[in-house]
Amino acid sequence: MVDTADVVVVGGGITGLSAALHLRERGIPDVVVLERHTIGAGQSGRAAGVLRGTVRHPTVAEMQLEGQEFFNRFSGRYGFPLGVEQVGYMVVAAGEHRPYVEATLDVATQAGCAVEEIGETQACSLQPGLTGGAGAIYLYEPGGIYVDPMPATHAIMLAAAGAGVRIIDDCPVGKILIDRNRVQGVETNSGVLAAPVVFLATSVWAQPALAALGLNLPVHPHIAQMAFFHPPPGPDFRLQCVLFDARVGLYMRPEGKRLLFVGRREADYFEPNGPPVDPDRYRQTATHAAMVEMRERLGETFPLMRGGFVHRSYACTYDVTPDEMPVLDRLPGTEGLYFALGFSGGGFSSAPWIGKRMAAWMDSGVPPPGIEAFAATRFETGKLIRWANTPAR
Numbered sequence: 526m527v528d529t530a531d532v533v534v535v536g537g538g539i540t541g542l543s544a545a546l547h548l549r550e551r552g553i554p555d556v557v558v559l560e561r562h563t564i565g566a567g568q569s570g571r572a573a574g575v576l577r578g579t580v581r582h583p584t585v586a587e588m589q590l591e592g593q594e595f596f597n598r599f600s601g602r603y604g605f606p607l608g609v610e611q612v613g614y615m616v617v618a619a620g621e622h623r624p625y626v627e628a629t630l631d632v633a634t635q636a637g638c639a640v641e642e643i644g645e646t647q648a649c650s651l652q653p654g655l656t657g658g659a660g661a662i663y664l665y666e667p668g669g670i671y672v673d674p675m676p677a678t679h680a681i682m683l684a685a686a687g688a689g690v691r692i693i694d695d696c697p698v699g700k701i702l703i704d705r706n707r708v709q710g711v712e713t714n715s716g717v718l719a720a721p722v723v724f725l726a727t728s729v730w731a732q733p734a735l736a737a738l739g740l741n742l743p744v745h746p747h748i749a750q751m752a753f754f755h756p757p758p759g760p761d762f763r764l765q766c767v768l769f770d771a772r773v774g775l776y777m778r779p780e781g782k783r784l785l786f787v788g789r790r791e792a793d794y795f796e797p798n799g800p801p802v803d804p805d806r807y808r809q810t811a812t813h814a815a816m817v818e819m820r821e822r823l824g825e826t827f828p829l830m831r832g833g834f835v836h837r838s839y840a841c842t843y844d845v846t847p848d849e850m851p852v853l854d855r856l857p858g859t860e861g862l863y864f865a866l867g868f869s870g871g872g873f874s875s876a877p878w879i880g881k882r883m884a885a886w887m888d889s890g891v892p893p894p895g896i897e898a899f900a901a902t903r904f905e906t907g908k909l910i911r912w913a914n915t916p917a918r
């Protein structure tokens with residue numbers, strides 16, 4: 526176990542690894558990532574891995590487009606293979622969602638995303654089997670991609686290690702050490718690692734760690750449920766693109782040759798005052814009721830899928846904030862402790878953008894442009910981040 530470092534990153538998910546890689550690229554000599562289990566063991570290894578610029582907030586659109594570029598260029602830049610699936614992203618919405626669709630188009634195109642409204646004939650030729658119907662609206666972003674999240678997280682880990690970052694698995698951090706208003710390092714199961722800068726990148730687990738230091742953020746664990754659906758035997762049906770059907774609140778992407786990876790719009794199910802969720806103890810599969818509901822809804826998008834079946838399912842915890850935006854900040858009154866959490870189900874795609882900015886902030890001590898909006902103080906001042914228009918419900 527090393528005993529000193531320039532920066533300690535706590536958490537071996539995509540946020541911590543991206544920051545570590547960017548710190549080394551900025552010339553910080555000794556960067557260490559400490560992961561309590563194995564790399565990608567948290568949300569990162571279980572994400573859908575979708576990156577699309579078709580979103581309703583300009584900075585999030587910027588994050589997504591920078592993320593697409595990062596993954597598209599990754600193999601050429603770092604020399605590690607990373608399968609990027611260039612399948613495109615489609616939104617299907619009902620006529621009553623027109624204001625939401627217009628807001629999305631407006632924000633995304635202004636951010637530089639190539640997305641356009643297409644007609645039903647084109648939509649059904651891009652994705653055969655789709656139900657149309659009177660007034661249905663279709664958006665298509667040809668540059669929409671997805672990556673398999675666990676190999677992608679490990680590829681970033683390899684790039685970081687190749688750049689000289691020390692990655693230590695099986696190393697839970699028990700305590701962040703602070704003395705005289707300055708971070709001093711961390712205490713782990715194998716001793717103290719002293720460092721002037723610590724970056725807490727432990728998603729849902731960061732909330733109690735920060736609360737113990739006096740910063741009680743409204744970041745709540747929420748159990749997200751996913752299922753992989755198999756089409757019925759017979760016709761050769763395949764999902765051709767990443768698709769969000771706002772009419773039924775489902776998103777989906779291809780999984781392997783035949784399966785559909787299907788997730789719900791979790792904001793519809795989040796209960797801020799619901800029963801407490803322990804991110805270390807929860808049911809690891811989707812409930813029967815959730816799977817039945819997903820299958821019914823999927824059948825509305827693709828009638829053929831009414832004959833399909835669940836191949837397997839899983840559950841994972843999101844770290845949700847009141848405005849569904851991350852908190853990117855440092856601990857007030859303490860030098861050297863930075864954190865990023867509250868991704869609300871969108872932190873995989875934003876990790877390249879966030880890792881780069883957090884690294885710049887830790888290196889220079891100056892918050893880079895765009896990051897102030899994600900400060901923790903917004904919850905006290907009531908100035909929550911606003912998405913353009915309101916989501917289609």
Ligand SMILES: Cc1cc2nc3c(=O)[nH]c(=O)nc-3n(C[C@H](O)[C@H](O)[C@H](O)COP(=O)(O)OP(=O)(O)OC[C@H]3O[C@@H](n4cnc5c(N)ncnc54)[C@H](O)[C@@H]3O)c2cc1C
Nearest residue numbers: 536538539540561567568569572573575698871872873874
């Ligand atoms: C089902 C699902 C689908 C998703 N789909 C998408 C998507 O398509 N696009 C998108 O952008 N986002 C998506 N997300 C969200 C995305 O996965 C997360 O926001 C992102 O992975 C968070 O990364 P992270 O590195 O911050 O956290 P994590 O990946 O959770 O990493 C935190 C790490 O910290 C470690 N840790 C915790 N406590 C300690 C400690 N005391 N000491 C040391 N290590 C510790 C944990 O073991 C964990 O590995 C999805 C999430 C889920 C659950």
